[in-house]
Amino acid sequence: MKASRRYQIFVHVAAVLVAIVILAPFAWMLTASVSDPTSLITRPYHWIPRHWDFSRYTQIFQGKGQDVAGAFRQSVINSTIVATGTVVISMGVGIFGAYAFAMLRFRFRRLTMMIFLTTYMLPPIALLVPLYLIMSSLGLLDSDLGLIIIYCSYVTPFVLWILSNYFLTIPAELEEAARVDGCSRMGALFRIILPAARPGLFATIMFAFLLAWDEFLYALIFTSTSVSKTIPVAIADFTGRYSTDFGLVAAGGLIASVPPVLLAIAFQRFVVGGLSAGAVKG
Amino acid sequence: MAITRTRNIDAPPGPPGGGGGRSRRPAGQGRLAALLLLPAGIVVFGIIVYPVLRTVLISFFNVDSAVATSTPFVGIRNYTDIVGNSDFWSTMGRTLYFTVVSTGFELLLGLGLALLMNAPLRARWLLRAIVVLPWALPTVVNGAMWRGVLNAQYGSLNALLTQLHLISDYRSWLGTPASALNMLVVADVWKTTPLVAFFLLTGLQSVPREIHESARVDGAGAVRTFWSITAPLLIPSVAVVLILRTIEAFKVFDLVYILTGGGPANGTQTIAYFTYVQAFSDQRFGYGSALADVIVVCILVLSAVYLRALRRNEMSLI
Numbered sequence: 001m002k003a004s005r006r007y008q009i010f011v012h013v014a015a016v017l018v019a020i021v022i023l024a025p026f027a028w029m030l031t032a033s034v035s036d037p038t039s040l041i042t043r044p045y046h047w048i049p050r051h052w053d054f055s056r057y058t059q060i061f062q063g064k065g066q067d068v069a070g071a072f073r074q075s076v077i078n079s080t081i082v083a084t085g086t087v088v089i090s091m092g093v094g095i096f097g098a099y100a101f102a103m104l105r106f107r108f109r110r111l112t113m114m115i116f117l118t119t120y121m122l123p124p125i126a127l128l129v130p131l132y133l134i135m136s137s138l139g140l141l142d143s144d145l146g147l148i149i150i151y152c153s154y155v156t157p158f159v160l161w162i163l164s165n166y167f168l169t170i171p172a173e174l175e176e177a178a179r180v181d182g183c184s185r186m187g188a189l190f191r192i193i194l195p196a197a198r199p200g201l202f203a204t205i206m207f208a209f210l211l212a213w214d215e216f217l218y219a220l221i222f223t224s225t226s227v228s229k230t231i232p233v234a235i236a237d238f239t240g241r242y243s244t245d246f247g248l249v250a251a252g253g254l255i256a257s258v259p260p261v262l263l264a265i266a267f268q269r270f271v272v273g274g275l276s277a278g279a280v281k282g
Numbered sequence: 283m284a285i286t287r288t289r290n291i292d293a294p295p296g297p298p299g300g301g302g303g304r305s306r307r308p309a310g311q312g313r314l315a316a317l318l319l320l321p322a323g324i325v326v327f328g329i330i331v332y333p334v335l336r337t338v339l340i341s342f343f344n345v346d347s348a349v350a351t352s353t354p355f356v357g358i359r360n361y362t363d364i365v366g367n368s369d370f371w372s373t374m375g376r377t378l379y380f381t382v383v384s385t386g387f388e389l390l391l392g393l394g395l396a397l398l399m400n401a402p403l404r405a406r407w408l409l410r411a412i413v414v415l416p417w418a419l420p421t422v423v424n425g426a427m428w429r430g431v432l433n434a435q436y437g438s439l440n441a442l443l444t445q446l447h448l449i450s451d452y453r454s455w456l457g458t459p460a461s462a463l464n465m466l467v468v469a470d471v472w473k474t475t476p477l478v479a480f481f482l483l484t485g486l487q488s489v490p491r492e493i494h495e496s497a498r499v500d501g502a503g504a505v506r507t508f509w510s511i512t513a514p515l516l517i518p519s520v521a522v523v524l525i526l527r528t529i530e531a532f533k534v535f536d537l538v539y540i541l542t543g544g545g546p547a548n549g550t551q552t553i554a555y556f557t558y559v560q561a562f563s564d565q566r567f568g569y570g571s572a573l574a575d576v577i578v579v580c581i582l583v584l585s586a587v588y589l590r591a592l593r594r595n596e597m598s599l600i
Contacts, residue, residue: 011398015409018398018409022476023412023415026415029430032430032438041436043441045445089325090325092321093325096321096322097322100315101319104318105311106312106315109315118582121588122330122334123577124535125574125577126574126575126578127330129561129574130332130333130336131329131333149329152325152326152329154326156326210418213420214422216421221562231420232421232423232536235426236539236540238426239425239426246430246436249430256422260418260419261419265414268414
């Protein structure tokens with residue numbers, strides 16, 4: 001195998017190049033977030049900052065009151081509440097629905113699934129105008145609850161799809177054996193199927209969380225103050241109003257990326273399996 | 283003989299609820315299924331159905347404000363306005379350009395990346411952990427990051443290229459419509475190629491190893507093996523990811539909002555952004571709703587193709 005040596009070198013070089021292309025922007029964000037504002041705009045640019053300036057982080061974590069940093073901190077809390085609430089509700093209703101799709105025979109099963117999936121593909125912009133009017137009349141504008149309700153409506157179809165595909169991979173005999181032993185259907189779901197589908201559950205929770213954490217358009221329209229602004233909206237405010245200091249945008253962006261990045265790395269091996277079960281928003 | 287449950291075969295249609303069915307089991311399962319699907323149905327359709335219908339309705343009226351008192355019926359005028367608006371067609375053209383170019387690059391680069399992640403690498407887990415990063419990065423953060431990278435005054439791309447003497451002076455990458463649109467593609471490709479790669483990697487991993495080995499034994503080279511064995515078996519995954527990405531790219535909004543704000547000179551407005559501006563900045567809710575309906579029709583056509591492709595490939599339970 002002579003060619004294989006050259007092949008080996010080629011693949012490793014390619015892998016290093018890919019890693020550089022991916023990591024370089026992250027690394028720059030990181031150094032920019034700890035460079036002082038003037039050195040950010042000096043030419044030629046110093047890639048390694050001469051003075052480390054952590055003031056943006058301390059500002060964000062310790063800043064008081066209604067300043068930018070305080071608003072950003074509040075948006076982290078809002079995003080956490082909204083994403084967690086969305087995951088809990090959509091998983092709560094999705095587990096039962098996914099069980100029905102995967103394990104039961106009934107009329108219009110395919111059609112029902114298709115209708116759910118079609119809603120997932122609807123562009124949010126298409127629902128925006130009436131939803132805005134409804135939310136406004138229900139007094140749900142600018143509230144975490146309003147966002148959770150809306151997010152559940154588009155995360156749930158996705159949970160149904162991906163989870164029912166996971167349930168399908170569980171051998172039917174497993175459930176049948178439990179039922180023979182006197183388990184009810186729901187008993188079998190909770191004692192047999194859910195434990196067996198644990199990787200699938202984790203992956204689905206991760207995807208659902210990322211979807212809710214990432215959502216921007218609804219949040220942009222339905223929130224107006226730091227009471228309910230989520231991280232994407234806060235970052236958008238940063239880039240608009242404070243574009244003079246990219247370091248602050250970088251610091252905020254990095255903080256906003258910590259939860260999804262940690263989740264994605266921790267559950268990285270489920271990503272491949274999860275993608276085969278369903279398709280995911282980019 | 284007991285009826286055992288088999289998958290992927292629909293039960294004989296039982297009578298819909300009550301009235302003594304042919305066999306009790308399917309009817310019983312139907313009721314249970316309805317009960318189990320009810321919460322999900324409420325959460326989804328309780329929110330979605332009314333706005334969908336209302337959007338269609340509003341699109342036939344002239345609604346100038348969220349609290350408008352006078353909303354005259356205008357028939358299909360909003361739709362004829364759209365068709366007659368040259369801005370709409372140029373926006374459509376840009377959206378298609380963005381969709382086709384970014385999806386094309388994502389597919390090509392994603393395929394290469396998938397092959398790389400499947401190759402015998404020393405630290406394969408590390409590469410995969412790195413590749414997952416752009417996918418996990420929130421879209422808005424991605425936009426903000428590229429806005430910094432491409433900035434005309436302090437952008438790191440300018441700094442890098444001048445220090446490597448590839449360009450003589452800092453450039454305004456987002457300064458002209460054409461360049462800004464291409465930068466949108468770059469930012470989208472950087473973030474989304476990993477997703478496509480992971481998707482194709484699943485397809486690659488489902489190709490049985492024995493097939494490769496027997497091809498090797500028969501004397502086929504790596505390139506030949508790829509084209510005659512791997513590529514045909516990858517076609518289902520490619521079809522799915524292609525159509526999925528097309529739909530997502532067609533809907534692009536967040537990235538445009540953050541990276542270019544639709545500018546310069548509206549040169550990077552995509553159809554979703556255009557609709558947003560019409561409906562919410564200009565408060566033309568009727569016209570915006572009509573635009574939204576046009577997008578929905580486009581997406582539904584794409585989705586129909588997507589669902590058909592999925593069904594043919596038996597990649598999911600649909």
